[in-house]
Amino acid sequence: MEPDVSIETSAMIRVAVLPIGHIPTPLLRDYTSMLLRHDAVSLSAISSFYTEHQKSPFAHQPWDSGSLRFKFVIGGSPPSPWEDFQSNRKILAVVGICHCPSSPDLDDVIEQFGVKCKGCASALVRRCFAFCPSDTQLEDGSKKDSNFKLFPPADRQTQEFHLQTMMQDIAASLLMEFEKWVLQAESAGTILKTPLDSQANFNSEELIKAKKRRLGRAQKTIGDYCLLAGSPVDANAHYSTALELARLTGDYFWYAGALEGSVCALLLDRMGHMDPELVDEVKYRYSSVILHYRKSSIQDNAQRVSPLSFELEATLKLARFLCRRDLAKDVAELLTSAADGAKSLIDASDRLILFVEIARLYGKINYQRKAAFFSRQVAQLYLQQENRLAALSAMQVLAMTTKAYRVQSRASVSEHTLDDDVGQGSANGGKVLHQSIVSLFECQWSTLQMVVLREILLSAVRAGDPLAAWSAAARLLRSYYPLITPVGQNGLANALANSAERLPSGTRCADPALPFIRLYSFPLLSSQVDIVKRNPSREDWWMGSASSGPFIYTPFSKGDQNDSGKQEVIWIVGEPVHVLVELANPCGFDLRVDSIYLSVHSGNVDPFPVSVNLPPNSSKVITLSGIPASVGQVTIPGCMVHCYGVVTEHLFRDVENLLLGAAQGLVLSDPFRCCGSAKLRNVSVPNISVVPQLPLLVPHIIGGDGAIILYEGEIRDVWISLSNAGTVPVEQAHISLSGKNQDSVVSVAYEAIRGSLPLKPGAEVTLPVTLKAWQLALVDPDNAGKSGSGITGRHHKDGNSPMLVIHYAGPLTNSGDPTANGSAVTPGRRLVVPLPVCVLQGLSFVKARLLSMEIPAHVSESSPIPAFGDCNSTKEALSSECKLERLVKIDPFRGSWGLRFLELELSNPTDVVFEISVLVQLENPIADNNNAIDHDAVEYSCPKTRIDRDYSARVLIPLEHFKLPVLDDSFFLRDTHSNGVSTSRSSSFSEKNAKAELNASIEKLISKIKVKWHSGRNSSGELNIKDTVQKALQESVMDVLLPDPLTFGFRLVRDGSSDAAGRDMPTLSMIQVEKTASKGSMMANEVTPMEVLVRNNTKETIRMCLSITCRDVAGENCTEGANATVLWSGVLNGITMEVPPLKETKHSFSLYFLVPGEYTLVAASVIEDANDILRARAKADSPDEPICCRGPPFHVCVIGTA
Amino acid sequence: MATTACFIIVSRNDIPIYEAEVGSAVKREDVAHLHQFILHAAQDIVQDLAWTTSAMFLKAIDRFNDLVVSVYVTAGHTRLMLLHDSRNDDGIKSFFQEVHELYIKIILNPLYLPGSRITSSHFDTKVRALARKYL
Known part of the structure; x- marks a missing residue:
């Protein structure tokens, strides 16, 4: 069988193209491509080379429209035993090609050409073309053989023209030779034999029969030559005679051959006029051809040589003729029957050709799966021949089938078709429609895919193509690991390793193998180096882009977020960045990833490789880092992995799609889940942009970064030093508080930092902060007994500590980069300094009580020292000692009644001693009237009370000084409200009002009382007595505050x-x-x-x-x-x-x-x-x-x- | 019962959602692969043929060597494909019709996602029983 047959093949002159001497392959390819362009030479063009020696047997030659067709066989082919039967099988001309610079001796070339021509005995015309001769060769060569043609060096166009002329010359010579042959055949007759009737010579009866048949066969052959000479009408006449004769002699084989020729003549005659009638005619005649070939093969069944291949060829010829989409059904039928014939073909290479042709024809009518099926059959035939070249062919044929079986190597896929659609879908909606996910996994016949990949692997190994083998093994392992046994997986791993050994290091492959990599998270910058967008139009620039509303989530802002796409991340030139990815190895062998690093397509981040070991069936989250190198957008579609000796790119999107498919039950298994990793929502790669360098403040708490251990209420100063570790000065800075227990920060020296601006790189500023320890919640009493170090960590985690938030920024515009967009303001930064305060339980209130006692006054005639603030006795007011006396000691002569005391019971559960002092701050009501007293508040303090560890003590605070001077209307109004007997206002309002007023007055009262403590370790503080006192006073505050009428x-x-x-x-x-x-x-x-x-x-x-x-x-x-x-x-x-x-x-x-x-x-x-x-x-x-x-x-x- | 029979349901997205070797012949892996390859290739013919007829049962539409492919296309363009070496058209037709009913029952399951693999063991048992009965 011959490849690439069609009906018109019968009209093609076979020309062998033989390279003479050594020719570099690209040059040979170049020369042949020039030659191959001349596959048809029109008769009108050759008339100048043609001389009619005798009367031409081709009477009806169409000199104006016809042409000679050539079929070039590069390298020649051995003579076919069937060449008498079909003249087009003969090699009728030989063209030698010689590259002069590599073959200097032209005589040698001519000799070689002569030797090679001997192999083609049937050749009627021989020419040798020598390209690029030197001047001496040019002189030599022109004298030599007339068949030796030198092509002087010239530009391509000239050479092509020269070649065209030479081809026309060849065509004319061939035509003359055909005429000679036909004339000779007509007169003398020839003996035409096929392998079919070779043995029949001995039988006399057969001999007579053969004589009868000879005439018909001669007519058929003359018809063939007519066809080759481009004269279909002459051919048809001869074929008709031949058909008649063959029918009469029962020579079915030749009958079919003549019929085939007549169809070809018909087609040539009607060239360019295809109509349905013609198609039907061809179909009809060819089915008859096929029938007669079959008949002949049945007839000659006993013989060794079967004409089956002619039947199959005829079938393929018809199929090729019909090969159009609308006749697909007919073509498929023809090809199916042709495929059936494959079993009977004895020669493996015939079968190979048959399947190749079937696959090509199926491909032509767009039956890709059929084509893939037969391609795979071809590949199997190739694989049966155990040699390297066949394996190479098998590999190439299988590579063609990968598209139909959807196992393409990524190198051959034109991406951005399906993937992009889906990628966008997931970006837009976040939820991909089920349909589009399904379409991702369309045509996934996993069994077939595995078989195909395995065959590719096998052929690649045999063909010695390590990269193809690696790629196939990688695809197989990555996509079908759940279907492969651990032993098989190990085998594939070995295949990968073996292939890698034969590859140069650093080889890249488009198909990723293991591990599976997905994005785990994009860690935002730590609070120490957080980046804030700067809003240059506002004083508080850090507030700019944040949503201004009080809500964390607002429905209105959602649309905006969708438009802008994904979350935005800002990286800074020169500062290391981290990305967390999760790797999974679902296979049963240890996986060593030699290096893995981020694949940065934008090229402005220098990634750092790391190496990882993954045990069988395990997953691991690793941090990949890099340093942004230049300003711009960053795209990170995946990771580069160097594993099994080959560098591959693993895209996050592929794994995302895989996981989606797994979630829908379309893919076999989720590699992460089978490794025991938790289900993770899809993390999309955010929009990352790199900005120029920013200042970087590094905080340091002076006196150690450990926790500041304070007792409740303790007041202490802390110094925080801030140093600029960046390369840009800090030009703006603002400090605010956040976190819990903000009120525990009593004061921050804002001016300290403001005064030191701009803070140059390397400069440092110290920031004093005054802290007051907050009250521990009652629910965690277990903290009290523990040592400070144990609590430190917990308190950090609890996040009870307040935080200093420092917003700072460098210069507003980036002067270094003039191309930078003016509107792009370099962002500022936010530094969060947690104040690691650890509060220990200090003194605690047990209870507060209000005690009242009546001490009768002594009646006397003199006026005692006034209670307080007597304007006439300024010296008394100044003498605090006196007052102190009076507060604690009740002078019976002073006249006192209804004295009320606030009794505070305190206990000391700690292991240190506390000393309590109570300070009462009193307003001086007459201070405004009397300028002599310059302070408007007078403090009374009680003597210190010492509370030992694990003891409790009571402190009495007299409340006598709090009475208001006048029971006047305004107070009264308040008073009436507080009693709920409102006269003029609506009760609900007044009640509310009253409560507020009451609370206000209590608070006022409490604020005057301060309970301070000292402890042995130079720590001092204040007790928060508010709540307890408030509770105690709630009931009787009126009595305390208001005077009697x-x-x-x-x-x-x-x-x-x-x-x-x-x-x-x-x-x-x-x-x-x-x-x-x-x-x-x-x-x-x-x-x-x-x-x-x-x-x-x-x-x-x-x-x-x-x-x-x-x-x-x-x-x-x-x-x-x-x-x-x-x-x-x-x-x-x-x-x-x-x-x-x-x-x-x-x-x-x-x-x-x-x-x-x-x-x-x-x-x-x-x-x-x-x-x-x-x-x-x-x-x-x-x-x-x-x-x-x-x-x-x-x-x-x-x-x-x- | 046929010696060789391979039954496959192909979803409209060309994904095989159910596959079973229902022949009585001893199962060999490479042969099973060949069966699937033949069925896969036959889809090209089915896709053209399905639109030329209103019948769901397309009879034998393709063959390779001794193996014949019979196809039944549902209205939703799910293809029930049978590769067989017997010539029992009536039996195959009944087989297809009954499997179609089973398939409809699967589709009616609200938890079944159309287009995904049929993993029901009950379905498998029933299909194999039908194969024994009709093929």
């Missing part, structure tokens, strides 16, 4: 001057009683004139009914009853008085004590026509209730003898 006081009257003093009395909750010379004691049996002073603390006049009682130690009324021991003058009961607002009224009376001893004087009054304010203060329930006001008891000491 009326205050009462008693005083001994000695002379009239005391009146004036009394009028100047301070307005606080105490009425001064003048003390006597004998410290307020009275003599018995003496008339003691006394005064009761009633002060109105309100802003309205109060009418009332005052009564005074005197009791003895037993509490019995001494002024009334049967055995009264005290006599009196004046009125003691039912005194009706009217006190003007904020004024005092006094009522004088005299007492005469009969018995010495201790007496108590109490004044009480019933307020008449009480207004709402008073009612509210008295917490009266009903408006009819009488409002009573009772003064504090006054102590009277009566001395003398009874």
Whole structure:
């Protein structure tokens, strides 16, 4: 069988092209390609070379339209035994090609050519073309053989023209030779034999038969020559005769041959006029051809040589003729029947040719899978011949099938077709439609793919192509590892290793092998070197692009994010970057990745390779790093992997698609899941851009970076040094606080950093920060007992510590790069310095209580030291010692009642001793009036209380100084609200208001009290007493704060001057009683004139009914009853008085004590026509209730003898 | 029962979603591969032929050596392909029809993703039983 046959083959003159002497392959290819262009020489062109020696047998030669066709056989071919049967099988001309510079001796060339021509006995014309001769050769050669043609060196066009002329010459010579042959055959006749009838010569009967047949056969052969001479009409005439004769003699084989020739003549005659009738005619005649060939093969069944190949060739010729998409069905039928014939073909190379042709024809009608099937059959036939060249052919044929079986090497795939669509899909929606995923895995016949790949591997190994073998093994292992047994996997690994040994190091392959690599995460920059986009139009530039709303997520911003695509990452020139990738080795052998690094297509990042060992069935997350080298966008589609001696690129997208397919059940297995790695959402590669260098602040806490261990409430200064480790100065910096417990940072020296700007590279600035330890939550008491070092780590993790956030930036514009876009402002940076505060439990409150006690005042005639802030006694106000005295020691003569104490119970669970001091800060209400006092607050402090470890102690804080001076309207309003008896406003509003007011007043009160502590280790701090005190005060704050509407006081009257003093009395909750010379004691049996002073603390006049009682130690009324021991003058009961607002009224009376001893004087009054304010203060329930006001008891000491 | 029979369901995306060697011959791996190769190649013919007829059963549409490919194309263009060496058209037709019913039941499963592999062992058992019955 012959390859590439078609109906027109019968009309082609076979020309052998033989290289003479040594010719470099590219040159030979060049020369032959010039020659091959002349496969048809028109008859009109050769007429000048043609001389008619005798009358031409080709009477109907179409000189104007016809042509001679050539079929060039490069290297020649051995003579076919069938060449008598089909003249086109004969080699009718020989063209030698010689490259003169490599064969200097032309005589030698001519000799060689002569030898080679002997192999082609049938050749009618011989020519040898010598290209590029030297001048001497040119002189020599022109004298030599006429068949030896020299092509003088010239440009290509000239050479081509020269060659064309030579071909026309050859064509004319051939035509003349054909004429000669035909004339000879017609006259003398020839003996034409085929292998079919070679043995028949001995049989006489056969001999007679053969004689009969000879004529028909001669006619057929003449027809063949007519066809070759380009005269279809003549050919047809001869063929008709031949058909007739062959039919008569039953020479079916020759009949079929003549019929075939007649079809070819028909086609040549109607060249260019294809119509359906012609197609039908050809189809009809050719089916008859096939039928007759079959008939002949049945007839000659017994013979050794079968004409089957002619039948198959005829089938292929018809198929090629019909080979159009719309006749695909006919073609497929023909090819199927041709394929059936393959079994009967004895010669393996015939079968090979048959399958090649079938595959080509199927490919032509776009039956790619059929073509692939037969290609694979071809490859198997090649593989059966155990030699290297056949294996190479097998490999190449299999490579052609990979497209149909979807196992292409990536090198041969034109990418960006399917992959890009899907890539975009996933980028846009994040969720790829199921359909498009399916389309990714279309036509995945895994069984077939594995077989094909295995065959490619086998053929590549046999052919000695290590790269192809590596690629096939890699594809096989990567795609089908779940279907391969561990032994097989090992085998493939060995194949990879063996191939790699034969490859030069650093070989690249388009097909990745193992491991599977997916993007694990793109670690954002650490908080130490975070990058913030700069908004140059704003003062607070770091706020620029962040969403300004209070919400972390806003539905409005979502659209924007989608438009901008993915997350954005900024890298900085010269600063190392990291990317986490996960590797998986799902196979059963140890995988050693010699080096893996990021594949940066944009080329502006220098990646660092690392090497990894992956045990069987394992996955590993590794960090890949690199250093950005230049400014611009960075694209990282995958990793470069050097594994098994070959460098491959592993794209993240492939694995993503694979995982998607695995999720949909389309792929066999997910390599990561089978390695036990958790399911991970798809991480897409963000948009990465590299920006020029930025300043880099490195923080350092002076005194060690360890945790700062503080007791609750402790105050300490910390120094943070910031140094610029970058290469660009810091020009802007701003410090803010974030994180939990922000209020624990008392102060930050903002000006320290501001003052040192710009901070040059290498410069350092120290930033003092004052910290106050916060209160530990009650829920983690286990922290208390532990040592500091143990807690440190935990506290960092808890993130309880506050953080200093420093936004800083370099110069606004990048002066170094003039091409940089003006709008692109170099970003700033954010440095987060966590203050590693570790708070230990310090003193703790057990409880706070409000204690009240009544201490009766002694009645005296002199005015004691005023409670506080007396404007007349400035020296007292300045003398703090005095005040300190008074705070803790209650002077009974000062006159005190209703004293309230805040008792704080503190315990010390720590292992150090604490000393507590209470400071009370008091406002000086008269400070505004009196310029003599320059400080508006006076501090009283109690003596220190020491609390040993594991002990508790109580601290008393007197609250007497907090009474307001006037029970006036405004306070009142507040007061009424707090009692919920609002008169004018709606209750809900007032209640709310009241609560706020109440809290405000409590807070005000608490803020005045400070509990400070010192511990032995030079640490000091303040206790946070707010909450507990607030709780304690909640109930009775009114009583603490508000003065009574009326205050009462008693005083001994000695002379009239005391009146004036009394009028100047301070307005606080105490009425001064003048003390006597004998410290307020009275003599018995003496008339003691006394005064009761009633002060109105309100802003309205109060009418009332005052009564005074005197009791003895037993509490019995001494002024009334049967055995009264005290006599009196004046009125003691039912005194009706009217006190003007904020004024005092006094009522004088005299007492005469009969018995010495201790007496108590109490004044009480019933307020008449009480207004709402008073009612509210008295917490009266009903408006009819009488409002009573009772003064504090006054102590009277009566001395003398009874 | 036929000595050689290879049954494959090919989804409309040309992915084999079910494959079974249902012949009685001793299974050999390379032969099984050849069967699949033949079936794969036959799809080229099916894709043309399916649009020329309204019948679902396309009969024997292709052959290679002694092996014949019969195809049944569902309305959703899922192809049930059988490679066989017997000439029992009626039996093959019944086989296809019953497998089609089974396939419809698989598709009705809301958890089955059309186009993905049929992994139901029940389906497999039933198909093999039908093969024994009809082929």
